[in-house]
Amino acid sequence: MHLVSAVAASLALALLRPAGMRDGYQKGVIWYLVLLLAMPGFGLPGICLFLLPGLFFPKPREETLWRDVPVPELPFRPVQVGSRPSYGEGGLASVIASANDPERRLHAVLAARQMNDKLAIPLLQEALKDPVDDVRLFAYSVLDSKENRINERIAALLSEIEQAEDQDRARMHYALAQEYWELAFLGLASGDVLEHALEQAEYHATRAAELGWAGSDVEFLIGRIQLRKGDLDAAEKTFRDSILKGALExxxxxxxxxxxxxxxxxxxxxxxxxxxxxxxxxxxxxxxxxxxxxxxx
Structure with missing residues (x-):
């Protein structure tokens, strides 16, 4: 008798479940049958008083504390993104060196254009090794444009310096020294071109000092040039002189x-x-x- 009533109750309870839970009807019947057989006398009242209300009036779900967000695209131009950029130097270097998608590597090269030259140029030089022509050629064009801008400023200064007064010539020699030094410092020159840039940078910085360019900055620049050339003794002397003339220790x-x-x-x-x-x-x-x-x- 208990078995027959348990089977009948199981069939009825399985039909009483909410609409969204009726797909597994047979499994529901078996589950209720086991529950009713295991608790004779208490199974049916317990299911009706506690289980069915819980199925029809479930506890509201708590709001999710996190959400999925898409990976941000690399910036094509400067954007306002708060106090820290979405991708730093390390992130771009990782994309250029390791990303499988050529489009992402190209976007990284585009983003590198907005960085400080000292940080961007090593990334662009790394992109020159890319197996995809578009990435490699675009990186080359960016590097070439940076070098051309410096060379254009050098050419403009050289064309004006001979007709300038001594004080203006001192300023122009110092500006030329800085431009030639920038070619070396940024890594835009190598081999014989690097050697020539360093020689010209030292020559123009020395001429600026001879023509009366005041301040310790010219000695400091000469010292950095000499150190880059490997002339340690001369660089040490120049650096010490720059301190005596007021350079920050x-x-x-x-x-x-x-x-x-x-x-x-x-x-x-x-x-x-x-x-x-x-x-x-x-x-x-x-x-x-x-x-x-x-x-x-």
Missing amino acids: SAVLPYLAEIAFEKRHFRAVRAMLYRLNNVCDDHPPIPAVVQAWGVEA
Whole structure:
């Protein structure tokens, strides 16, 4: 008798379920039958009082605390995206080097145009190795346009410098030195072109100093050029002279530490970094290097 009533009740309860749950009718019948047989006398009242109301009036779902968002596209032009950009240098470098989609690599090259030249040029040079012609040629065109702009400024200054007064010539020589140095500093020149750019940068910076260009910045520039050429002794002397003429020690001391390291004068390296740490009130511009050498306040 109990079995017959349990089967009848199971068939009825399976039909009483909400419309959205009636697809598995046979499974529902079996589930109710097992429940009723396991709890004779209490199964049916329990299902009617507790289970069915829960099926018809379920507890409201809590609002989802997260949502899926699409990956942002690489920017084609400067956009306002808050205090930090969507893609930094590392993100673009990863896309250019590793992305399988050529379209994404091309977008990365487009985005690199909006970055500081010192950060963008290594990325563009990496894109020159891309197997896809469109990516490679576009990167080349961007690099070529940057180099052409510098060369155009150099040509304009050279055409004007001979007719200028001495004070203007000093300024123009200094501007030429900066332009030639930028070719080397940004990595736009290599091989013989790099050597020529460094020679011209040093020549024009020296001429600016001879013509009375005031300030320590010209000595500081000459020191950087000499260091890039590998003339360590001359660079060290020039950097020290620039400090005497008012250059910030916080700007010059890292280069003096680099020269000492190249000469394998490691005690001098530590001394320079200790001095740098003191000059900068324990906030040096190269904290990782200072910490690596164990320099503390």
